[in-house]
Structure formats: C-alpha cells, structure tokens
Amino acid sequence: MRWHEGQANRAGKPLAEPVREVVIALVGQPNCGKSTLFNALAGFKANTGNFPGTSVTFTTSRVTVAGMHARIVDLPGTYSLTPRDGAEEVTRRYLTEGHADAIIAVVDASVLSRSIELTLELLETGLPIVVALNMMDEAGRKGIEVDIPALEARLGVPVVPTVATRGEGVVSVTLKGMAAARTRRSGISPVYDRDIEQALTDLSQIIPLSLAAELGVPPRFLSVRLLEADPFMLRHLEGRMPPAILERATALRQHLAKLHDWPEESVFGSHRHAAAVDLFESVATVRSRRRLSRRERLDDVLMHPFWGLIFAGLALAALFMVSFVVGSLVAGVVQKPFDALANWLLPAATSGIWADIGRGLLDGVAGGAGIVLPYLLPLLLMMSVMEDVGYLPRAAFLIDGLLHRVGLHGKSVIPLILGYGCNVPGILGTRILESPRDRIITALLVPLTACSARTVLILALVGATMGPLAALGVYGLNILVTAIAARLLSAIVPGNAPGLLMDIPPYRIPPAMAVLRKVWFRVREFLVSAWPVLIVASVIMGVLENLGVNTWVNSALAPMTTGLLGLPQAVGVTLFFGILRKELSLVMLFQALGTSDVTSVLTAAQLLTFTLFVTFYVPCISTLAAQVREIGWRWTIVGALLNTGIALIVAVAARFAMGG
Template sequence: MSESEASSTAVPPSAPSSAPTADSATPASGTAAEGAAPLLVALAGQQNAGKSTLFNALTGVHQHIANYPGVTVDKKSGRAHIGGRAAEVVDLPGTYSLTSFSLEERVAREFLLDAQPDVVVNVLDATNIRRGLYLTFQLLEMGYRVVVALNMMDVAERRGLAIDLKTLSARLGVPVVGCVGRRGVGIDQLKAAIAEVAQADRPTLATLNYGELEAAVSDLQARLSELPAVAQAVSPRWLATKLIEGDAEAGRLLAKCLSNPHGLLDQATQARQAFEEKARLSTGDHMVAARDHLAGDILATCVTDGSRGRVPISERVDRFLLNRWLAPLFLVLVVWAIYELSIVQGYELTKVTWPILAGLRNLAADWLPEAGFLVDPQVRSLGLWMVDSANTLLNYVPIFLILFALIAILEDSGYMARIAFILDRILHRFGLHGQSTLPFILAGVFAGGCAVPGVMATKGIPDQRARLATILTVPFMNCLAKVPLYTLLINIYFPENKGLILFYLSTITVIAALLVAKLLTVSVLRNKETAPFVMELPHYHLPTITGVLRRSVDRTWLYVKKVGTVVVAVAAVVYVLLQFPGLTPAQQAGFQARGEAAIGEFFQAMEGNPLAERVSDQETLVSLLNVYTAYKAAKLNSGGGSASQAVDARFEEAHPQFFPFLKISRDRDARDAARALKDLSNTQKTLRREMKDQRIVNSFLGQIGRGLEPITQFANFDWKINVALLSSFAARESSVATLGVLFEQEQGENLTLEERMGSEQKAAGYTALTAVAIMLFFALYPPCLATTIMVRVQTNSYRWMTFSIIFPTFLGLGVASLVYSVGTALELTGLQMFTAIYLGALALLILVGLFKPPFGRGLSRPAYASPPAASPPAE
C-alpha cells in the first residue's frame, strides 16, 4: 500500500467524550478509598521500554514472581498504594501486540480478557513511540481505561526529541505521563493519573478507521454488540477486527460465548476473502499499515526531532559490534566472559557455600535418629538422601546469582537482542533460535559447563518450538561431570590418540544437538507455536544496579522454590531404586560377622586401658563412633587454627566422657584408645562402603542392568556398564564411581581403575569399539537428575520430562549399537569407526544446513530504523 492510500484509510481516533481529563475526574478521598476494593493495575508494553523499572518503582519491595497458570512465562505482581487505595500491580510479559503469535502475546491477552484490570498502564519508549503505539491502539479498541506512561524521557531529550505530551494525550484521548523510571521521575504523576482514570467511567471506544475494511468491521461489530454474551465478555469492536484478521484465538473466544458462532465466523471469513481478492493484500497487513500510518500521523503532530542528520550513538556502536568480521569475535569474548564469571567463578564461590550446606547436612544428621554400626534406620537414610539431593541443587545458587545478573545486564543493555541477531540465521536452519546460543554455552558446548543453568537460560527464548528444541538438546553438551568417564575410556583404549578423540567428543555433541533439534522440530514439535521473527535491536542502555540485583535474586529464588517442590518426589524414587531390595540374608550375616569381629578387636585392644570403662558396651561404642564421625566432619569444615580449637572445645564440653578418644594426645592411654577407635572407624567405613556397593548390585537398578543385557549386547554393554550408566542418572560423576566399585581389585593389589577395568574388559574380549559405543551413548544419554528436574520446571510438563529421558535413551542406544555392530562387521578399529561416524555426521549437518526452512522469518532491524514490517495474520 502506498502512503497516499494509507492516509485515506487511517484517520486519528477522536477523543472519547467520556475520556478522563484533569477536570472531569477527581481521586476518591482517603476515607472512601480505604473501604474500596483493591485496584487491579496491569502494566503492558513492548520489551525494552522500561516496564520492569516502572513496576519496581510502583511496588518497591512488595512484589513476588510466579508463573501464569499452565505456562513458564514469569508473572510479576506487587502491592502498591495509589490514590489512597490498595492496588495490585501486575507486570505483563513484554509484547508488541495482542495477537496470538507468541506465548507472551497470548498470555498478555488472556490476562487482560480474564482479569479485566481496572486500569492498564501502557508503557512506551519515548525514543520509539511509533512502534509502541501499535499496542496502544489495540488496548484502546479493547475498551480499557488506559494511562500511557512515556518512559525514558531523559534519553529522548538527549537525542534531540521534543515531545508535546498534551497534544499526544489529546490525540489518543487518554492521559500521557512522562517518566524516567530508573530515577523515579514522574512516578507520583503516574499514580495520580491511574487513580483519576480508575474513578472514571469506562471510556467510549477510541476506534481506528480501517478504510476499505471499515464497513466490514463496523457491520460485524454491530452484530456482535447485539449479543449480550459477547458484549459482556469482550469489546465487540476489538473482536470484530480480530475475526476479520483471521485470528484463530479470537474464533475460539467467540465459540466460548456462543453455542453457534458459525454465522459470524462465516461473515468474517467472507469479508476477509473479498478484501484480499480485491486488494491483493492480506487483511492483517492492511490493518497493520492502517495502525502504523496513524502512529506516524500522530508523531508528526506531537514530536519534533532536533537530531536530524546525526547518527544515533546506538547505530554508531552497532557499526562496530555488528560488523561482519568483528561481530563473531566480540560475541565469543562476551560468551567467554559469561562462562568464566558464572560457571568458573560461580564454582569457586561454591567453596564458600558448600561448607554452609555441609553444616546444614550435619545439623540434619544430628536431628535424625542415631546411626547404627553398619545399618542406619530408614528414616535417617532417607532423610539424609533428601538433604544431599537438595544440597546438590542448592549448590548451584552462586552460579545462578551470577548468571542471572549477567543475563539481566545483557538484556537491559540491549546486547542480548544482538546475540540473537548474529546467530539466528544459522541456528534457524536447524529449528533453533538465536537466543539458543547462551544455553548451549552454559551447558558446556565443548567441555566444562553444566546443563542445569543451560536449561534455565532457555526461559528468554520467545519461540515456543525453538525453546523446547533447545531444552531437549542442551543436555547433549559436554558438562564437567561427563569428562571423568571420557578420560577413563580414552586412557584405556586410545592412549596414542587422546587429542583426536577429545576433539571428536567435544564437537560431535554440537553436531548431534543441531541435527536432533532439526529432527524434533519437524516431528514431535512441528505443531508447537512459533512466532514471526521480527527482531528489534533496542538502543543501548546502562543497566541499573538495583534492577540487575533484584532480577538476579528473584529468578534464583524462583528456581529454589520450584526445584524444592519436585526434588523430594524424584529423589525418593531414585533412593528406592538404588537401596532396595537390599542385601541377601547371607550377605547381611557375613557383614555382621566381620563387624562383630572388628568390635571384638577394639575391646581386646582396650583391655587394661583405664578409658575402657567409658565404653563398657556395644551401644555406647556405637555412640562413640557417631561422635567421632561428627568430630572429624567438624574439624574438616573448621577452616583455620582458631576454628579447629573451637571445635575441640565444643566437643570436649558436649562429650567429656568421649573426648579422650577423639584426639591423639601425649597421654599414652588416650593415644592408644584414639588409635583403637580410628582402626575401628576405618573398618566400619570399609564395611559400610562394601555393603553400599553390594546393595547397588542387588538393587532394582542392578537387576535392571542384568535384565538389559539382551538389549545392550548389540552395543557390547554388559551388566556392569549398564549399572554404571543407570546410576549416572542421579549424577554423571557416579558412573566412574560405580565402575570403580564393580571392577574391584583383589586383596593386596594396588592398581588404578584404568588398569583393573582395562585388563578385565580386554580379557573378556572388549575392544576400542566398545569404548566408542559407550562414549557416544554417554554423550547422547538422558540428562542427570538435576537437569531432568529443571526440564520439568521449565516445560511445566511431566510429559516432556519423560520424553527427555526416553528419547535420548533410544537414540543413544541406537547409535551405540550401530557403531559396534557395523564396526565389528567391517572389522574397523575404534579410531576408524569414530572417524567414520564423525565425518558422516558432519556431512549430514552441512547437507541439512543447505536447505532453508519452508517458512520465513521477519527482518531484523534496529529500533531507530523505519517502521516495522507487517506481521502475517494468524492462521
């Protein structure tokens, strides 16, 4: 549509006759307001307009974060006092419109329709009013009481923009308040405008003339207005425009109101088809053009740009940061900094937090029933298992605090959008999104990350299909916990080619993630929602310390609360699978006999020692051993000479009868007693460790490992490998620990695990092909317990959590079986087969990447560019 055609189809709305003005409404008095129902105020606006900053300014510390029902989009709400009345302020997800393309748009629209807020504060970026008015017009058509908060006025002034707020208010028919949210400027005026508008009657709809479509919209609006069920639920004018646009969600909304909506739907369809046949233009594009032209017309009368001819600072910075050759380099540096500060330094901080968690664990151990000599009460075992599971997850808190703070800085500064801009073109070919980059980096990519923060970082991906594909492929990355098993197998089977095998492992996981993402998006995720990709590069801003810290703490606390509700159930299931049915009676009797023999040796060693009377029976001896274990743990976590002395003083005061046994002193009797106790404690630890190891072999997981041998034999996995891989579901590191138990050395030997496992496996006929199969299976293996819980939290679905376990299992087993079977049939070495698999996967990646997706993506453009391209209508 040409500009002349657009001008004839779009005229400014007249100010509603009942629109609130400074003279037409007065705030309720404090007395009357105190008894009134709380106001419900919704903050709506596009991303990067400073909506969260205004939300913080309105609510202060009286806010909390949850999720909208059924989705993972953050729901931020808080309490405030406005015009003498209590108010609940809800910060809606950032959105450019109220269509149903993206999850954020749908959530914002459903909240507005269902909650019917008393006032909607439409937050606009003062430097980019034209883009923001697109949402403003839709809010006005929906008939809400609207207050426009024109934020970042200081930035607009620095860029030479002079904005006539009175004229803008008159053109829109609603109050317009200038604000600088990060400095608190205009907040009092905004509260006054909200209170004033809240007391006014519902405004007469401010309508937009749609030119050639106006007659069709008006006719459908008139029919909808005559239906009370529709008029009471939604604005007939807004619903009419959405139906003619072809908005599928609007059709479903109409069906909820009417038992037989087909006549109205047919009218909307006929109007849309008639217009598109005549104009050769979609109704959606026509309406977008009408709204955009009106926005331009309003700006022409309200905004004076004194900076014409000057290149904005953001554009000048982007000429450097988005340069074809410099952009990838700068991106790598930024990503490296995020990884270094959050993952590496975050892990360093766990050295500070872990002693605290360990102290809480010791405190829980003191509260639970006392431990036995060889077997603990089930309440104690299960309780400590739960605490250990929770501590494993809580140990990530320092990482998350740093990670979320850095993400907030990237978002607020405007560079996060540029990361997506740089990489989206490549990742999109595999069904992913530009913002999938950060999750993959945090998960490790080549080596060293963690899938838990990687899955957490997917929250900002706006495309639902790409977000799910990223969540399901992030665990393929090489986290630190996978490295021990890789190192073990490489040292056994590839001592001459360590570097090449590590290169294969560190890069084939990225190849696998991209190929699997493509497979998922064209199969199980093909019906998931996608959003038209119209990327906006916002102006650069300086993040505020308060905003960054608040978002970091809020998001981390949300993680702690959510994970805490899921971890208990999952940890209990894993506990049962690893602990039961337990030892056989014969095994139990054998361990019991060895334990009694050790106790007998202790009492024999204590004969003639004056301290023997302090441990006169076995029950007292068990109590002494428990005190000794607690003492050693406290000394280990004391950290310093003075702290160590404090531990001594505390235990001497609490257990005076046992203290001579705890610390080797110059007194001969005390020294002999301490040595006897130490020997008994070491024997106890050995027996308990052996019992634990045997319990794993007998456990349900152990039995499953043997039962899986007929299936895993095609990958040449025996029951020991199966048990190690199954146990690694709880934690990746446990794979090597379990192998160390299963490949136990004989009495008197002092061999490394590589030597023990290598000699036994090679004697059994295992080759480097088996090692390649194990490594590839481990690379594609389902996520660990902590990551699985995070998948559940981020998808809000047990179904996707289950899929994240089942699909990689079959994929990994299929690949491992293929590698071993084909390699054996062709008589290839492990290195030859790994090379063939790697080159084949790389060729497939290039082949898939050559084909562009059948659906298009919008054009990425900076915020200071010309008006946005029209979005396609909903189907």
C-alpha cells in the first residue's frame, strides 16, 4: 500500500530495518473494554471504568509477547470516524496521520450489530485489522452466539474472541495484530449500493494521489469522508484539497441524498448500519434475553425519578461515612506508635537544626501513613467499585435535569464526580463534553469539588473533632457552593448547553482483581509522587522554622489568616504549602501547631474556618497545570481568583456564623 509506506517514511521510521517496532492501535466504541484489554497486556497503566469516555488521551506501552515487541496504543473510544468531541478526534487524527501499522478493532460482542459499524469504517482506512470480539461472556449471558469463521470470511480479517476482564484471548489477538502489521494485508471494505459506488469512483479518480499519500489513507477513504461532509475532515483539508473537488463532492452528496431520500449526512451511516445489521444476522444467533430483565428491575429503583435521587444521596453519604469510620479507626491505631516513636527519638526538649529536620521527617512519614492513607484507601476502593459497576452514567441521567437549571448538562457530572477522587483526571475528563463552553465551565468547577486529599482533610479535622455529621455538612456545603458557582459561571461564559447524549451501559460486576489493581494504581500515585513531596516539604518546613523564615511568611499572610479568618498566625505557612499538595496543609498544620491534637490549640470555629478555606482556595499545582493545558492561562487565572474569592467568603461566613 503506497500511501501507507509514504506515511511511514515521513514519520521518520526506517522501512528497510527488518525488526522495526510495530505500532498497534486499539480502536473501538466507548466502553467496549479497550483499556481493560490494554491493561491486561501492559499492566495497569490506563484508567478504566464502566462509563463511556474513561480514556480521553491515549496511553501507549511497549509490550513483548512471545519474544516479539510492539508498541500498543490505547486510543479514546469513538462511535464512528466522524468525531463528536475532542476525545474522539484524538482517535481519528491518530489513525489518519499514519502513526499506526495495524489496528486491533475492539468490538463489544454483547452489542455486536452496533459495535461492528465502527469496524466497517475502519476497514476503509486500508490499515491491517484484527478484530478482538470482546465481552464474549456478556454476549453469552445475553444469549448471543457468534460464528467466528463466518465473521472472519465476511470482514476478510482475523477475529479473536476475548474476555479482557479475565485476560482471555488477549495474547492471541496481540500476536495476530503483530502479524497483520507485518503482512500489511487489509480486510474487505464494505461495498455500498451502485449509486454510491459510482459517486465514490468519480470522486476517487479526481483526488490527487499525493494528497492521499500525505494523509496516509486510500483515496477511497477520503472520498467517503468528503461525501459524508465530515466537518472535521473538511477543516483538516482546508486549503489542501482543490476547490473543484470539494464542489464536485457537494454536488454528488446532494444527488445521493435525493436518490435515497435521506438526510445528506446519514447516507453512509444508514448504509453502514444496514450492512452491520445484515452482517449480525448472518453470523450471529440470539437465543434468549433473560438477563435484561434483571438490569431493568435494578434500574427501576436506581433510575427512578424519586428513589433514584434518594439512592444517589444515600450512596454519596455512605461513601463518606464509611471512609470516615474506617479512616478514623485505622488512623487512631496507626498514629499512636508514630507519636511514641517521635517522643522517644526526639524528646520535646531537643532543639537545633537536626532536631527540626528529624521532626519534619517523622511528621511527613507519619502524616502520610497515619492520617492520609487510612482515609484515602477506603475512599478510593469505594469510588473504584462505583465506577466499574456502571453507576456514574445513571447518576448523570438523573442529575441532568437539575444541572440544566444551573446551566450545565448531565455529562458534566462525570468530570465533577471524577474530581471528587482527584481534580486532575476530572479536568482531563472535561474532554468528553462537546461544547467548548461546557468544557471551560466544568474545568473551572472541578477544582471546587473536594478531592480525596481535601476529603481526608475534612474527615481528619472536622470529622474527628466535631463528628461525622459535621464533616458531611461540609461536604454538602461544598456541593451547594459548586452548584451556585455553576449558575454564576454559566451566566458569565457565553453560549448554551447542548443536549445530553450518552450510552447507558449495562451493570457489570467488576472482577476483584481489576478493582484492586485500579486502587493500587491510584494509591501508588500517592506513594510515589505525593508522599515524598509530603516528607520533603515537611523537612523543609522544619528547616524554615529553624531559620525563622516561616515567621516571615506567617506575618506576611497575617492580615488574611488572623485578620480575616481569625486563625493563629502559625497556619500561614501551611496554606502556602497546600498549593503544592492539599494533604500538605493537613500534615503541616500539625507541625506548625506542634501537636496532632489540634483541639487543644484551635477552637471548633477555627477548625471549620481553616478546613473550608483550604477546601476552596487555589487548587494544587498539578490541577493548575491540567487547567492551563485544557483551558489556557487566562481561564486558569480566572479560576484561581474565583476559588480564592469563594474560599474567603465561605470561610469568613463560617467564622462569624460559629461566633468566632
């Protein structure tokens, strides 16, 4: 295939080299199990979840199977090659810029007739393809049986049945993908009716071969795109495609639409759909569909207009309460030996720079193990289960109507819920939103959500001293403030929210190993990147204390900390460190106050004020960086000011409400 080789050369990959590393792209519709398949191959590297749009960027990994090497790329899910949002466009661009040597088309066998439509489109790219017929277990439960050899014959490519959650068929499909990349044999492109084929031939003949080569796709693929009036492709081709060809394409498109009596944009879609249904009927048999009724009964409650909302509220409260109960129990057990060790190693009377450094070190280690981890673990575990079971899209369905009242739509709830785990994936998750307006508003709202680090802070400060209900109250207030901010932002940011359109996947019982691996993936992030920062910062704080720098920072911040918020001057430094990582504010607070028994130094009102301020003010550096990447500098600064403004208002209000 000439176009393909041309592209490979342009990308600087020497073709002559016999054992060049092949690049295999995993492509499939959202929620078909691509990332699960990827993780089964590469170890846990990509995030997974039972909701559409878990992967918004692509993750790549080198894998070695049976002594052969390849680079596997996990691309965001897309329903078709006509992208609807930024995440889908990532996939389309990757495929049409000649990066991939072969495609593993991941197909959800349980919704085969729809899932295979994308494969039909992929066949038109001319790239070698292997089909991973995934979720065979679920298809089996739905009574769907697939005749694999018949499907292979129809598509002209290898088909491998897989159950990615259990790792079944994963190695086999990868080996076939590697082989396909080397043989460069493409499958059978779908054939349309006579009129369409005629139009495609007409157009393909006048498309310059050099342009097709430059884009790394066959001329026929370009013709299909042009006749489909794919807006992204048209923009991509602007100035490169001779206007005469574009005019010809428009004329042909109108002609075809009139012939078929369909809207212009759905001529190809409808044909592909018909082809997919025909394919499904000839290769698959459906025995029974008993399984569906069980899901229906569960949804009767969980998606019920009233009980569903009640359940959502209870689920959130349960998530919070269990984290608190387990967290405070474990924290109590873990903290004591650390305190004893600290007293034994460094009696209170010891002074000097080494004592300060030692104390910083101990505080940092103890803070991570004794305060952060006990609350973080149960929270992450429960959130992972909730994500994998498939509850999030249902929550989005229920809340969509309410979110419209504040100018957003239900899909925004997914980045916001992700934000409760960690703001960074929440902000990246805004890519699943179609309109730039929604992306900006949601990316500005995500930092207001109390991420797990701030939840730990709320639980450890307010929860442990004023009881779990008070902590739940702070959480509730957090949601209320986020809603008010949403209303304000949607009034300020121009444009309006488009409608929700989202797949509601069936419930899935995640394998325990998958959940544990995911929790470990996130805990490791804390252990590897957050905890060391915590320890180093804690030591730095010890040194600063010794040098007297912290008193300087504290007095500089005093007008705000003591004047406005009514807090002891010593907390100034902790706020400053909190910008690095929110957990730091907590650990630093103990260090700054010189005790882990904060109630002996701070009043309830002060604790609440401090917690609220830290919850809402400038997000951590990683979050700011993600914001800059997604929405740019200007909006990030607006967001930081907004956050600080809200933090001051809420904290001062709390101070006076509590009579501080």
